[in-house]
Amino acid sequence: MTKSLISAALVLAAFAVQSPAQAEDLEFLLYNDSSEDLVEFNISPASSDDWEDNLLAGGYLAPGYEIGVDIADGLTTCVYDVRGVFADGSEAEDYALNLCDLGEYTFTD
Template identity: 65%
Template sequence: MKKLFAAPFVLASLFASTASAEDLVFLLANESSVDLVEFNVSPSSSDNWESNLLGGDYIAPGYEADVLIADGLQTCVYDIRGGFSDGSSAEDFGLDLCELGEYVFTD
């Protein structure tokens, strides 16, 4: 699988810049047929989505990026939302990202 090298920097830069024991790293892959243009992740305990972590970038089909969540929280359970260039979106709730280690968007 191809790797997108710009996205990890963008994703990681939106969280705290120092690593700590609470940091969570997982692999985000786009195996759909369209560009992933928006990516939001929020603790499941939150009622709101965090900002778009791609910040104007995108992950093309067949590419992947490492995601660093360094929000200082001691949780592994997050909700995920992806927005695609064709206007579609996908949401998934209550994911244990520590257990999964990766998340893959597909058609």
């Protein structure tokens, strides 16, 4: 794992420990199956009009790699919106995903 990928894992782990463990904590795998580095990843409850902070701040997820994401926001929802920004400036957004049922999310070209 590269230093930046390790940094991204630590950022995601830090996000998970910002609030106490809850039965509602959500864990899923994030895959980058695109041809570009994923440099920004935002996730927000579907009920929100704003994106939460970049969970990859200071890192990236290279093509062909995956990372575990823990959402410990204390909410009882499974329905989230996701947004990815890639090194080439392109963006991908997906809305109202039930991440409890999916267990993973994959960015593709």
